[in-house]
Amino acid sequence: MNLPRPVGEQLRDWRRRRRLTQFDLADLAGMSTRHLSFIETGRSVPSRALLLRLAERLEVPLRERNALLTAAGWAPMYRERPLDDPAMRQARAAIEAVLAGHEPYPALAVDRHWHLLSANRAVMPLLAGVTERLLQPPVNVLRLSLHPEGAAPRIANLGEWRAHLLHRLRQQADATGDAALAELHAELAAYPHDGDDGHAPEPGPTVAVPLRLRTPAGELSFISTTTVFGTPMDITLAELAIESFFPADAATAAALRALLGD
Structure with a gap:
């Protein structure tokens, strides 16, 4: 012990x-x-x-x-309930409402280790070509993104996107002291890849690092935002984040609407 x-x-x-x-x-x-x-x-x-x-x-x-x-000899203050706990019903409903309301654009909910908790309908069409074993639970969305058998071969700006994800993960690992995040960073950084390792964004009038993904519907370009619960008192909610992807151009918006028939 x-x-x-x-x-x-x-x-x-x-x-x-x-x-x-x-x-x-x-x-x-x-x-x-x-x-x-x-x-x-x-x-x-x-x-x-x-x-x-x-x-x-x-x-x-x-x-x-x-x-x-x-x-210090005091009782723990914060509970950790699974999302399917009856006490979490309202929180779960809020998460699903945010995900569904973001359609036809992709959005997903992840835990502190980037394991997929839920996703809307717009996510799955973007995973064509990903090996089946990476889609077996628990699905780690960063591994899914950067693994050579995942989405990585179809990311047009892989070097830029990879550098962005690794930097974000390193910051998270440093801020939390979470050894599992540090191990995940080491694993992802070791993946072979063909993308440029440069950290500078590609030239152009961008305001955020985009994700440019090659799909059967053409190259789609996204910018992303992260949403967290305000003032959570439950560990599960405190560690949960919703990653929402927005079209970075009109062509991507039109393609996503077509994919979901909207």
């Missing part, structure tokens, strides 16, 4: 991850630097209220806030 690391060590790691000095964090939390130092070295145990305030200032994810509370 692995015992939790002392709460002070965990707080120190989060502070360093956020690139804050003890003075910075103490100022943000409205406490003395001396008190914070005592907590980090184990000479003092924070109250529940202070620990939650520190976690908020450090933007610690809800899952890890529970770990901090447990290490």
Whole structure:
């Protein structure tokens, strides 16, 4: 049985991850630097209220806030329910409404490790040519995108899109300290690919990194947005994101409407 690391060590790691000095964090939390130092070295145990305030200032994810509370001898505060739990009915309905309402454009919901939770009808027509084994649950959408047997061979700007995804994943892994995300980054970065590894966007009047995908309907170009739940109190909702793709040009919009018969 692995015992939790002392709460002070965990707080120190989060502070360093956020690139804050003890003075910075103490100022943000409205406490003395001396008190914070005592907590980090184990000479003092924070109250529940202070620990939650520190976690908020450090933007610690809800899952890890529970770990901090447990290490300090307090009961976990945040529950983790599956999406099919009756208590999650309203949240699930909201997710499905957002996905359906985005049609005829693609949208999908993913968890913290980029596993597919749900998708609208516009997603599947874009996966033609993807090997069947990558579509077996749990489907990882980043693996699906960059794997040589996934969508990668059909991404016209693979180097640009690959660099964008890897940079985003690295930022997420660094911000959360999640070892699974770091492992996923290493796996994806090791995939062979023919795209240019340059990080600079292609010339043109673009405002975001596009995804340019070759399909039977022609080359489709997308820009994407990410939607998260505001002020979630459940770990599942806190770690869930909806990725919505919008047409970057009129031809893509027309093709997507035709694909769904709209």
